Amino acid sequence: MEMGFRWDFAYEILPNMLWATLNTIIAAGVGYAIALVVGLFFLLGQRTPSKIINGINREIVEFIRSTPLLIQLFFVYFVLPQFGITLSAWLCGMITIGLHFGTYLSEVYRGALEGVSKAQWEACRALNFSTTYTYRKIVLPQAFPIAIPGMGNYLVGIFKDTPLLSTIGVAELFHAATAVGGYNYRYLEPYTMVGIIFLILSIPAAMWVRKLERTVNVAQGKIKQ
Amino acid sequence: MSYFAFLAEHGTTLLLGTVTTIKVLICSMILYVIISMIFGLMRLSKNLIIQGIATVYIEFFRGTSLLVQLFWVYYVLPFFGLSLEAFVAGVVALGMNFGAYGAEIVRGGILAVPKGQWEAAHALNFSPAKRIKRIIIPQIFPIILPPAANLTVELLKATALVALVTVVDLTFEAKQINSITWLSAQCFGTALLIYYIIARFALVPFLRWLEVLAARKVGRGKA
Numbered sequence: 001m002e003m004g005f006r007w008d009f010a011y012e013i014l015p016n017m018l019w020a021t022l023n024t025i026i027a028a029g030v031g032y033a034i035a036l037v038v039g040l041f042f043l044l045g046q047r048t049p050s051k052i053i054n055g056i057n058r059e060i061v062e063f064i065r066s067t068p069l070l071i072q073l074f075f076v077y078f079v080l081p082q083f084g085i086t087l088s089a090w091l092c093g094m095i096t097i098g099l100h101f102g103t104y105l106s107e108v109y110r111g112a113l114e115g116v117s118k119a120q121w122e123a124c125r126a127l128n129f130s131t132t133y134t135y136r137k138i139v140l141p142q143a144f145p146i147a148i149p150g151m152g153n154y155l156v157g158i159f160k161d162t163p164l165l166s167t168i169g170v171a172e173l174f175h176a177a178t179a180v181g182g183y184n185y186r187y188l189e190p191y192t193m194v195g196i197i198f199l200i201l202s203i204p205a206a207m208w209v210r211k212l213e214r215t216v217n218v219a220q221g222k223i224k225q
Numbered sequence: 226m227s228y229f230a231f232l233a234e235h236g237t238t239l240l241l242g243t244v245t246t247i248k249v250l251i252c253s254m255i256l257y258v259i260i261s262m263i264f265g266l267m268r269l270s271k272n273l274i275i276q277g278i279a280t281v282y283i284e285f286f287r288g289t290s291l292l293v294q295l296f297w298v299y300y301v302l303p304f305f306g307l308s309l310e311a312f313v314a315g316v317v318a319l320g321m322n323f324g325a326y327g328a329e330i331v332r333g334g335i336l337a338v339p340k341g342q343w344e345a346a347h348a349l350n351f352s353p354a355k356r357i358k359r360i361i362i363p364q365i366f367p368i369i370l371p372p373a374a375n376l377t378v379e380l381l382k383a384t385a386l387v388a389l390v391t392v393v394d395l396t397f398e399a400k401q402i403n404s405i406t407w408l409s410a411q412c413f414g415t416a417l418l419i420y421y422i423i424a425r426f427a428l429v430p431f432l433r434w435l436e437v438l439a440a441r442k443v444g445r446g447k448a
Binding site: 004062063065066067068069070071072074075078079082160161162163164166167174178181187188191192194195198199202203206 | 284285287288289290291292293294296297300301304378381382383384385386388389396399400403409410413414416417420421424425429
């Protein structure tokens with residue numbers, strides 16, 4: 001076997017890899033969208049007045065957060081069919097990523113809501129605003145900017161965890177690289193290209209999140225320009 | 226087959242896998258702490274080359290996926306004549322990946338030590354090495370330990386990935402049992418529970434204890 005990086009081989013598999021990258025981006029996007037919504041439900045469970053629901057919610061969040069995403073994927077993928085629910089690998093992957101990162105996002109939301117000062121609530125109460133009005137016009141507009149950096153970080157985080165989906169057979173970038181590598185008995189080029197594609201996509205994204213974070217901090221007067 | 230019968234038959238295998246998981250966890254923890262200290266300090270160096278190396282390292286490992294790095298270390302390094310055993314490859318990939326995240330925490334911790342401490346150490350004519358070792362490092366622990374604890378729980382979860390490069394850990398065993406018996410709920414459920422128990426009742430209390438210890442050492446918190 002020829003040693004060293006073979007540029008012709010890399011060039012040959014490039015279109016294949018780029019198509020798979022599209023799948024990775026779709027997977028990350030859909031998973032993130034689900035996680036955003038799931039996070040809201042966990043937040044709701046956390047903020048309901050019922051102590052029992054709070055407790056159950058906290059235990060579920062703790063459990064999901066302290067177990068590996070990989071086994072959760074296997075669990076959803078292999079166990080649901082035993083109960084007669086057969087979902088495609090894609091759907092399983094999206095649900096699991098959504099649930100897993102939803103717990104993280106609920107923490108981001110919680111932090112953001114707690115970041116709005118208590119005085120704002122008291123002022124609304126004093127002005128006799130309804131709770132809905134308080135949330136919609138006073139609290140959420142202030143909480144949202146605080147949540148943005150955390151939300152951005154988890155978008156990048158989900159993107160970097162999408163290769164795990166290949167283990168249940170979702171045809172994303174890493175899956176394509178393994179397939180190409182296995183077919184040609186050459187793993188050097190495919191895996192290196194996966195790494196480079198990830199770098200190309202995630203470094204600008206991370207830089208953009210950092211810039212957002214700075215903008216938010218400046219807007220809130222935490223740091224000077 | 227009842228759950229207890231399942232445990233009686235496959236419990237030992239899963240426990241043996243758990244031992245490997247813990248071994249991977251401890252080894253990669255040691256490696257990542259060392260790497261984060263080194264690269265965290267390098268990142269703050271005034272020498273632009275040293276700082277540049279650290280920045281490239283951190284951005285590279287934070288920018289790519291852990292799974293890709295793991296496969297790269299295990300399947301691609303042999304192309305360059307460096308064949309690592311699966312266990313070593315797993316520990317190296319985990320340690321280097323988490324070291325990059327840890328380095329950022331260390332850097333943040335050092336920057337969070339009040340300026341006055343540096344100035345006071347300077348005024349007392351401590352050498353730069355002594356300043357770092359005796360004044361700054363002891364004070365960063367209470368600052369960096371809470372985020373480092375989160376990172377370490379993430380590390381425990383990430384150790385599951387080494388199963389994919391054929392390290393026979395808990396995840397590997399669970400997958401193996403699943404492919405023999407097709408009792409998916411039992412084997413993956415048990416694996417999830419074991420990870421949860423390790424995290425909740427061993428790792429997190431240990432890290433909390435470290436936090437309390439560190440706070441006490443610098444005279445914060447209860448004696």
